[in-house]
Amino acid sequence: MTTSDRPRRRTAPREGADLGLFGPDSVTWRIHSDPAMAVAGYRALLLQATHPLVMAGFDDNSDFRQDPWGRLQRTGEWVATVTYGTTEQAERAGARLRRLHASLAPGVEPETGLSYRVDDPDLLRWVHCTEVDSFLTVYRRSGPRLSTADADRYVDEMRTSARLVGLDPATVPHDLAGLRTYLRDVRPQLRLTRVARRNVVFGFVPPMPGWVRLATPARPAWIGLMTLALALLPPWARRLYGLPGLPTTDVGAAGMSRMLRHAVLALPADWRRSPVEREARQRAAGTVPAAA
Incomplete structure (x- = not known):
C-alpha cells in the first residue's frame, strides 16, 4: 500500500505547525480558494496593461508571446505559493522574484x-493594487457575501504579499477606501x-495545439473567459479599451461570473485546488497518513 492509498486520520494541528503567511x-484563504479567481487573475492582467510603463516592462522582459501558457502557469504558482505555502516557501519565492527584478x-x-x-x-505598487482590486472585486461580484470589514481585512492582509515583491507595506493601501483612492489618483497616468x-x-487568441483547437471547445471557452474578465473591468478601464462603460455591462458580467462560479463549484474540491493548497489544508487540519 502506497502512502497515497493509506487511510487518513484527522488530528489537531501539531504545535508549531507552519500555516504560512x-x-x-x-x-x-477564503478569497483565493474561490473559483472566481480564474477570472480575477485575467482581469488583473487586463487592468495592469493600461499602465504604459508596466506594459513596456512586461513586453521587454517576459516570454509571454513565446510561452503564454507557461507564463500564466508560473504566475498562478506564485500566487498559490505566497497564499498557501509554508513561511519558508513564500519567503524564498519572494526573494527569487526580487533578485530577478533587480537583475x-x-x-x-x-x-x-x-x-x-x-x-x-x-x-510594483500598481501591479499589487490591481491584483488586490481584481481578486476582491470579482469575488464579491461572483456572489459570495463579504462584509466591508472583511474587505478591509483582505486589503490589509495583502500588504504581506506586497512586502515579498519588494514594497514597503506602509506604502500600499491598508483598507478598501485607500485602495479606491489609489486607483483614482493613478488614472491620469493610464492609457492603452x-x-x-x-x-x-x-x-x-494564444497559440494552442491543433488537436486542442479543433477537437475541443478550448478556443471559444478561452475567448469567453477573457471576454468576461474584460467586461468585469471598471467602466473607466473599459473605456480605455474602447468599450462602453454602461451599467448594463456590469450587471451582465456579474451574472455570468456567478454562473461560472457555480459550475466550477460543482466539481470535486480536490479537482479545483492546487497541490500546494491541498497540502496547506492538510497541515491546517492536522491530517496525516495513518500508520501502515
Whole structure:
C-alpha cells in the first residue's frame, strides 16, 4: 500500500505547525480558494496593461508571446505559493522574484519616451493594487457575501504579499477606501499603448495545439473567459479599451461570473485546488497518513 492509498486520520494541528503567511482563518484563504479567481487573475492582467510603463516592462522582459501558457502557469504558482505555502516557501519565492527584478536592465517606453525599472516601487505598487482590486472585486461580484470589514481585512492582509515583491507595506493601501483612492489618483497616468493592444489581442487568441483547437471547445471557452474578465473591468478601464462603460455591462458580467462560479463549484474540491493548497489544508487540519 502506497502512502497515497493509506487511510487518513484527522488530528489537531501539531504545535508549531507552519500555516504560512496567512493561514486558514484569513480572508486571503477564503478569497483565493474561490473559483472566481480564474477570472480575477485575467482581469488583473487586463487592468495592469493600461499602465504604459508596466506594459513596456512586461513586453521587454517576459516570454509571454513565446510561452503564454507557461507564463500564466508560473504566475498562478506564485500566487498559490505566497497564499498557501509554508513561511519558508513564500519567503524564498519572494526573494527569487526580487533578485530577478533587480537583475533586469532599465528600459524605455517607446510612445512616451519615459524610462522605467521593473523594480520601481511605483510600478510594483500598481501591479499589487490591481491584483488586490481584481481578486476582491470579482469575488464579491461572483456572489459570495463579504462584509466591508472583511474587505478591509483582505486589503490589509495583502500588504504581506506586497512586502515579498519588494514594497514597503506602509506604502500600499491598508483598507478598501485607500485602495479606491489609489486607483483614482493613478488614472491620469493610464492609457492603452500599441504594445498593450497587441499583447491583449494575442492574449485572447494564444497559440494552442491543433488537436486542442479543433477537437475541443478550448478556443471559444478561452475567448469567453477573457471576454468576461474584460467586461468585469471598471467602466473607466473599459473605456480605455474602447468599450462602453454602461451599467448594463456590469450587471451582465456579474451574472455570468456567478454562473461560472457555480459550475466550477460543482466539481470535486480536490479537482479545483492546487497541490500546494491541498497540502496547506492538510497541515491546517492536522491530517496525516495513518500508520501502515
